[in-house]
Amino acid sequence: MLNFFPIHIDKKSKSPIYQQLGDALHDLIEQEILKPNMKLPPIRTFAEHLKINNVTVVNAYKYLENKGVVYSQMGSGTYVSPLPIKETPSSIFLEQLDSNEKDLTTPEQNTINFVTLSPPTDLFPVDDFKALFNTVLERDKGNAFNYQESQGYLPLRESVCDYLHHYGIQTSPDKIQIISGAQQGIDILSKALLRYGDILFVESPTYHGAIAAFQSRGGRIIEIPIEKDGMDLKVLENYMKLYHPKFIYVMTYFQNPTGISYSVDKKRALLNLAEQYDTYIIEDDYLSDFTYSSRPIVSLKALDHRNRVIYIKSFSKILMPGLRLGFLVLPKSILQSVLSAKHTSDISTSGIIQRTFDLYLRSDLWKKHSKDMQNIYKDRYACLLTEIENLLLEYVSYIPPEGGLSIWLQLKDHYSIEEICNRLLSYGVIVSPGSLFSFNTSTLPYIRISFATVDNEHIKKGIQIFYDVLKEYQENNKKGLSH
Numbered sequence: 001m002l003n004f005f006p007i008h009i010d011k012k013s014k015s016p017i018y019q020q021l022g023d024a025l026h027d028l029i030e031q032e033i034l035k036p037n038m039k040l041p042p043i044r045t046f047a048e049h050l051k052i053n054n055v056t057v058v059n060a061y062k063y064l065e066n067k068g069v070v071y072s073q074m075g076s077g078t079y080v081s082p083l084p085i086k087e088t089p090s091s092i093f094l095e096q097l098d099s100n101e102k103d104l105t106t107p108e109q110n111t112i113n114f115v116t117l118s119p120p121t122d123l124f125p126v127d128d129f130k131a132l133f134n135t136v137l138e139r140d141k142g143n144a145f146n147y148q149e150s151q152g153y154l155p156l157r158e159s160v161c162d163y164l165h166h167y168g169i170q171t172s173p174d175k176i177q178i179i180s181g182a183q184q185g186i187d188i189l190s191k192a193l194l195r196y197g198d199i200l201f202v203e204s205p206t207y208h209g210a211i212a213a214f215q216s217r218g219g220r221i222i223e224i225p226i227e228k229d230g231m232d233l234k235v236l237e238n239y240m241k242l243y244h245p246k247f248i249y250v251m252t253y254f255q256n257p258t259g260i261s262y263s264v265d266k267k268r269a270l271l272n273l274a275e276q277y278d279t280y281i282i283e284d285d286y287l288s289d290f291t292y293s294s295r296p297i298v299s300l301k302a303l304d305h306r307n308r309v310i311y312i313k314s315f316s317k318i319l320m321p322g323l324r325l326g327f328l329v330l331p332k333s334i335l336q337s338v339l340s341a342k343h344t345s346d347i348s349t350s351g352i353i354q355r356t357f358d359l360y361l362r363s364d365l366w367k368k369h370s371k372d373m374q375n376i377y378k379d380r381y382a383c384l385l386t387e388i389e390n391l392l393l394e395y396v397s398y399i400p401p402e403g404g405l406s407i408w409l410q411l412k413d414h415y416s417i418e419e420i421c422n423r424l425l426s427y428g429v430i431v432s433p434g435s436l437f438s439f440n441t442s443t444l445p446y447i448r449i450s451f452a453t454v455d456n457e458h459i460k461k462g463i464q465i466f467y468d469v470l471k472e473y474q475e476n477n478k479k480g481l482s483h
C-alpha cells in the first residue's frame, strides 16, 4: 500500500516535515485515493518508508485529526474520516439530481419511464376531489381560502390521528404538524434541528432529495450501509460512539432505493441505540401503503415508547403528488422549533387542500382508492418480477421487496452503469442509476427500476429492451469492444 502513495517530502523546505506529510495525505484524501474509513499506515512502518522520525508521522496524523480529516481509534490506528471534506452542498451531487429531475418531468413521448415513483395521472381520483372541493366551498365559503393555522387544520389533525390509530400509532392532534409534502417535512426538520456543520446519519444508499435537503442546511452526512433487514447496526454503533448525530434518517418500509424493509428486531435495536446515545430517528414513511404480502406494517413510530421517533407521512405516492400534502408526528421536545420552522417556510399548507383532504380521509372513498391502487401495483409488481426472472437473471441479482414501487437491481461489478443507462435511453427506456442515491460513491453497480407509471405491456417491452442491451453489452465486452 505504501508504494502507491505519491508523497514527496522536501527536507530543505521551510515548512515543517509533519505539515508537508499532512498536506500530502490531505490531498490524497481529497482526491479519494485514500477513501473514507481506510486505515492510514502504521506509524513506525510509514516513518521507515519515508525515512523520517516516528514523531513526525504522529504529528502529521494529529495535524489531520485537528482538521477533522482523519480520526483515531485507541489501540487500532488512524483512519480516514467518513465525512465529506469538500464544502457542502456537493455541487456535483446537485447537478446529477437536477438532470435526473429533468428526465422525470419532461420525459420524451413514447419513453418507458422506469424512473418516477409517482402514480400516472389517469389513476388520480379527480372526480372524488372535484365533488369534495365543492362541498368544502359551499360549507366554508371564503374561509377555505384564508390563512390556515400553521400547525394545520384541526379537524384534519384529528382525522389523521384516527387514520394512524389503524397503524398502531397512538398520538394526539397537538403532536401533528401538517406539511406541504414529505420533502417539506424533511426540510423543515433540517431547519429546526441542524446547525451548520452538525452531523447526521443516513442509510447508504438513500433518497437523494433528503441528502440535498440536509446538505442545504449545512448538515454533514455519514452514510451507514444497509443490509437486507435494515441498517448495519455494528457500523451504526461504532459511529454513534465517535460522533453525536443530531438524528438518523431512515425508511423502515420499502426503502428508497433498495426496497429493503426493517425486521422487528432491527427496529427495536435502532430505538434502543437512539435512547442510549440520546438522538432522534426520522422515519420517512413515503410508501408503506403498498405492501404485497400479508406481513402487517409496524412502523418504528408504533414501537416508540420513549419519544425518539419523528414520523413523516406522505400521500404523494398513494394519492396525488400535486396535492403537496403530508404530516409529521413530533416528540413534544421539538414541537416548538418545528412549528416555527414551518411558519417561516410557508406560513401554512393550503387550507382548501387540507379541508378537502380531511373529508376524503373521513369518507370510505379513501379506503376504496387505497385498495384499488394496491391491486394495480401488486399486479405490476408481479409482472415485473416475472419478466426479470425470465430474462435478466444471467446479468442481475435482487431481493424481492414484497412491496413498494421499485426493484433495486445489482449488476455485475465490472459493468459500466453509465454506459448501460445511456444505451437504454437511446432505446427510449429511462432508469435510475445507483450513483444517484449516494454522494460518496459514484460507482454503485445498481439500477433502480420503478413501475409506478408503467403498465404491464410496457413493463414487458422495457425489460425485453433491458435484456437486449445487457446481452449486447456483454458480447461487446467479451470481444473487448466496450469501454
Ligand SMILES: Cc1ncc(COP(=O)(O)O)c(C=O)c1O
Residues within 6 Å of the ligand: 117, 180, 181, 182, 183, 184, 207, 209, 251, 256, 284, 286, 314, 315, 316, 321, 325, 326
Ligand atoms: C423517500 C422519499 N421521501 C420523500 C419524498 C418526497 O415526497 P413528497 O412528494 O411527499 O414531498 C420522496 C419522493 O419521491 C421519497 O422518495
